[in-house]
Amino acid sequence: MTAISAVAVLFIVAFILKDALPFFRLRGVAEFFGSLRWYPSGEPAEFGALALFVGSGLVTLGAIVVAVPLGVAASLCLSDVLPFTLRQIVKPIIEVLAAIPSVAYGFFALVVFAPLLQRQGGHLLSVASWVIGLPLLALVVLVASDLFAARWPERARVPVRLLAFVVLGACSVWGLMQLGRACEQIEIPSGTNALNVSIILGIMALPTIVSVSEDALQAVGRELREGSYALGATRAETLTKVIIPAARSGIFAGVILGIMRALGETMVVWMASGNAAKIPSPWYDLTQPVRTLTATIAGDMGEAEQVTGAARYHVLFALALCLLIFALLANLASEWIVRRARARLKGS
């Protein structure tokens, strides 16, 4: 019986492959991976999927930028900072985030978030830059002023540090204000774009990253923590210098799984990414619409189903094959990382 479930994987690979190969036989590989022109129902049809790969990559990258710092910080907070009772409250919240069906996220992105982004986009961005920038810069300024003060003779340190703190702080607040004003100027022509999707995908990938990396952090064990505290390290130092390096591979595995969640997600990108098969110019401009692999499969199958057998139909399987290969590689990579880490922990 177990064999059946394992064979299911082989079946999936086999059947996707079976329907994908005719496409490569019909059209070759060069156009698929090399061309930007995606006109599957044109006359003559063109199947350049490069823009789709870039679109998928772009929204996944955006999702990573949102999810990884937030997810890792949240998992650190969950495993080492929050008291037990609070943790019991926060964990279900993360489980709820994971349980919400993807179509509900897609609906939110399309019906609530997209119009908001279109009307108030600049304002929203500037608020976001404040929320993210302020605590980060505060940290940086604190460290920098301290390092600066350490070079002065003992007696001058306190006033110098204060001075450096005030000067650097003022500079960074000014910088933030400039950034906020610049963001305020940005006009977003359409709410269904890569930025919208990136944020929503980031939120969707969060629970995966948080739960896997929290498990990894918990697995590090008390001894290492106690040893570090015994040497006089603060909690922040223990976490950054001892616990995170020890749990690195687990966190990395979580990030890979989160990336797969974002890359394989269909409904959100289909509903809210704008579905324009072109590379944004410049490529990092997230406020432009993109089209991803998954959304193309979901969107084009309705028309392609009538022409079973044509390149039009098989190209979607070729796209699915690429997704499948990504998934296999990501899974193997994360498994390999976890296994290696386990072996290392056992060995030490």
Added chain:
Amino acid sequence: MQLGTRKALDKAFSGLGIVSILLLVTALVVILGPIFVRGSRAFVFRGTVEYRRLMFEKYHRGRQESLESEMAEAARARQPVYDMIAAFEEELKGMSFAQRRRWRDSLDELKDLLRRLLGPFPGRKRPVVIREQYGETRWDRAQVTVHDVLFVESYDYSDATKMGTLVYAPRVEEFRGTSIEPLFSYVETHAREMLRPRRTFYWRFLFDESLDAHMFGGIWPEMLGTIYLAVGAMLFAVPLGVISAMYLAEYAGEGRAVSLLRTFISTLAGVPSIVFGLFGLAFFINTVHVSSSKSVLAGSLTLAVLILPTIIRASEEAIRAVPNTYREAALSLGASRLRTTLTVVLPAALPGVLTGIVISMGRAAGETAPIIFTAAVSVGRPLKVWQTLTQPTPALPWNICNLATEHAAQEEIVHVQYGMVLTLILVVLFLNVVAVALRARLSKKLKG
């Protein structure tokens, strides 16, 4: 580094973590908030007399006498509107051709809007399309229509450097100096009497079929389709998954083949859901021919493959968590290994196994991508059980997507869209709560 700085850094670091948790919670509130608030309006809203007429005529609900007296009251309030229009049409007849043409279009537009607000004019033939047979059934929509009656939407292009800005001009200006002029202030002040809004609790939203492509009625076909798909997926996945887990936990050793099996199963968990959809289409429909085209059966099978790894993993963990003393006690009493597993280990692991099953049921109910090509259609009637073998069905996740992207009258069905999303989320969250309760019971039991 100074001690003070180190301490401050430590605090700041914790602060950063707490900020991230707060952001997480905010994200959840921001996403669920609008869905809960607006979704609840599908169930609780102010229904107008038109709503009660619809309910009586299409679903045979409500009392005839009270409805008739209410309709009479409403008709009395509406009569001045119709009188004013008739008077204005009389006035038009006396005008020259050129003047008449000037008014004709504006009047037709006004009459259209009034028809939308109040239903067909009295004495006219009953329209065929259901949405034209009734006025606004919901008071919130009625208020929008009243606003449309009172104001004309136009764009102001006077500032050439910017996009045109939306301005509302009072419609009454178009009719200044004619006999219809007082109609506008009358509609504004008497909308309530004409439509008689009353707080309504429409719990049958879940159990009614929709009328006229979701303009009226509920979401029962979608609900039923989702239930069929989720339960069907369970029927295939649970036996297969639990037996696999039993094998992996109780019989399999640590060999190469077994570790390969595990790799396969965890790979299955990572495959994007849209790929499952294509697989279902290529395998279950085009190769095995479980049905000639989309069907609930094919969708259930596809979903079953999708949730198999979740069930296996959860069940295996639960079975492994059963203390070894249980097994040893059973074996020492002379029970065979199979008997031990079935009568001792499995019952002890049951809450954990059930938790996994319930969670994956929620997953199956909420997945959209796998059923697009294998089971879902946009419009359909609720199916009988035996029809599930051959026929496709509407399902909540797919219809949410469909209504949000393709429906012709987006604005008028906003409450249905949100109501559907709310229902789906509540179903999934309910299943998750059940799972958490089961898990809590399990941990209590294991502690003794």
